[in-house]
Amino acid sequence: MAHIVIIGAGIGGMPAAYELREKLDKTHKITVVGAADYFQFVPSNPWIAVGWRKRDEITFRIAPYLEKHGIAFIASPLDTLDAAGQRVFLRDGTVLDYDFLVLTTGPRLAFDEVEGAGPIAGHTQSICTVDHAEKLHAAYEQFLAEPGPVVVGAMPGASCFGPAYEYAFILNADLKKRKLRHKVPMTFVSSEPYIGHLGLGGVGDSKTMLESEFRSHDIKWICNARVTRVEAGQMHVNELDGQGNLLREHTLPFKLSMMLPAFKGIEPLGAVDGLCNPRGFVLIDEHQRNPKYPQIYAAGVCVSIPPVEVTPVPTGAPKTGYMIETMVSAIVQNIAAELAGDEPQAKGSWNAICLADMGDVGAAFVALPQLPPRNVNWFAKGKWVHMAKIAFEKYFLHKMKAGSSEPIYEKYVLKALGIERLDH
Numbered sequence: 351m352a353h354i355v356i357i358g359a360g361i362g363g364m365p366a367a368y369e370l371r372e373k374l375d376k377t378h379k380i381t382v383v384g385a386a387d388y389f390q391f392v393p394s395n396p397w398i399a400v401g402w403r404k405r406d407e408i409t410f411r412i413a414p415y416l417e418k419h420g421i422a423f424i425a426s427p428l429d430t431l432d433a434a435g436q437r438v439f440l441r442d443g444t445v446l447d448y449d450f451l452v453l454t455t456g457p458r459l460a461f462d463e464v465e466g467a468g469p470i471a472g473h474t475q476s477i478c479t480v481d482h483a484e485k486l487h488a489a490y491e492q493f494l495a496e497p498g499p500v501v502v503g504a505m506p507g508a509s510c511f512g513p514a515y516e517y518a519f520i521l522n523a524d525l526k527k528r529k530l531r532h533k534v535p536m537t538f539v540s541s542e543p544y545i546g547h548l549g550l551g552g553v554g555d556s557k558t559m560l561e562s563e564f565r566s567h568d569i570k571w572i573c574n575a576r577v578t579r580v581e582a583g584q585m586h587v588n589e590l591d592g593q594g595n596l597l598r599e600h601t602l603p604f605k606l607s608m609m610l611p612a613f614k615g616i617e618p619l620g621a622v623d624g625l626c627n628p629r630g631f632v633l634i635d636e637h638q639r640n641p642k643y644p645q646i647y648a649a650g651v652c653v654s655i656p657p658v659e660v661t662p663v664p665t666g667a668p669k670t671g672y673m674i675e676t677m678v679s680a681i682v683q684n685i686a687a688e689l690a691g692d693e694p695q696a697k698g699s700w701n702a703i704c705l706a707d708m709g710d711v712g713a714a715f716v717a718l719p720q721l722p723p724r725n726v727n728w729f730a731k732g733k734w735v736h737m738a739k740i741a742f743e744k745y746f747l748h749k750m751k752a753g754s755s756e757p758i759y760e761k762y763v764l765k766a767l768g769i770e771r772l773d774h
């Protein structure tokens with residue numbers, strides 16, 4: 351009997367648990383460890399921030415669902431990982447020995463890299479967690495009584511740009527519904543070298559399309575933006591040229607600001623010798639396995655993948671749903687192979703497929719492979735994307751409660767788009 355421990359109960363960890371349970375013999379034990387006792391559907395956070403969703407619509411208590419499917423669950427953060435001894439120590443004092451460890455711990459939000467940033471100790475809001483999105487919603491309700499300038503965007507080193515665009519467009523749509531948009535000058539401030547870069551070197555005609563959307567919705571932008579400091583109601587931004595030289599200094603006043611931070615890996619993993627890169631992201635081989643500690647697999651935002659290209663202000667490559675789904679499936683196949691005495695063969699797919707909501711319409715992009723030049727390089731806009739995103743939310747939440755391991759992207763999204771899976 352093997353014990354497989356999964357650390358992280360999010361978009362990667364929960365499907366990993368169900369897929370392992372389905373594929374492995376019942377004699378093997380599976381334990382999931384989460385920092386909190388609830389699951390949150392992170393992609394819906396921009397809707398929470400404007401009050402289009404309530405917390406209980408996108409969260410649920412994890413334990414009853416996992417336990418119903420024969421999976422143990424412990425809600426206590428990982429404190430220390432003894433990778434050589436194959437043992438994890440949790441904050442509540444629990445000690446777990448494992449045969450295989452699956453890391454799906456997502457990001458550590460590096461607000462501390464910009465003075466004055468972040469919703470706890472700083473002056474900018476966030477949508478990275480449901481708690482942050484609720485805090486932003488509370489700030490938004492106050493803002494509505496006395497509207498003013500808004501700054502939305504992404505900090506230096508950010509990799510997850512899609513949600514910043516989503517929030518900008520959703521906020522724009524919500525303000526229009528309230529007939530308040532004319533009182534709110536909006537500026538999008540991003541470390542991307544150009545609008546629509548998305549950490550991917552652009553996808554199809556994303557630059558032209560997103561610039562055009564910003565123009566049609568009166569959203570100004572500053573790219574190659576290095577936010578240096580945030581004070582109450584004021585953001586200091588250095589705009590760089592293509593060579594990385596200072597082009598302009600901006601001081602942007604704001605009444606409300608949502609800035610996505612750079613991501614790092616969580617501290618207990620970064621502390622393990624040889625497990626992570628300098629930013630704390632888990633090093634993996636093509637089979638999702640750590641080269642130094644082969645009993646450790648990792649998937650999702652916590653893994654180390656290189657940026658698509660060097661940019662004047664640092665940016666990273668996003669790790670999105672389809673990529674995470676294929677990483678998880680590869681891990682499950684590889685652990686099953688190892689338990690059967692075989693070598694891991696399965697590989698994840700470093701491809702980006704994303705649905706971004708824009709309030710009433712949406713934008714979809716497909717980058718296969720993630721690094722240009724690509725076989726599929728497609729970006730499109732339409733009402734159908736808005737509907738598809740809602741359907742995706744409902745289906746994912748249903749799947750997480752039902753214990754289904756059905757791969758959503760592989761089964762529905764790729765099929766709907768008429769795309770064959772292409773590996774990196």
Ligand SMILES: Cc1cc2nc3c(=O)[nH]c(=O)nc-3n(C[C@H](O)[C@H](O)[C@H](O)COP(=O)(O)OP(=O)(O)OC[C@H]3O[C@@H](n4cnc5c(N)ncnc54)[C@H](O)[C@@H]3O)c2cc1C
Binds near residue numbers: 384477650
């Ligand atoms: C606001 C936002 C919107 C996004 N929207 C989309 C989208 O529409 N489509 C898309 O494809 N991608 C989207 N993404 C990107 C990506 O899909 C998500 O970030 C996704 O949640 C990543 O999954 P994950 O499993 O790697 O991390 P998460 O879902 O963040 O899960 C991490 C888990 O690890 C746990 N954890 C953290 N620290 C510890 C610890 N010390 N001990 C134990 N557990 C710990 C957390 O509690 C959580 O359960 C979005 C990202 C953000 C931030």
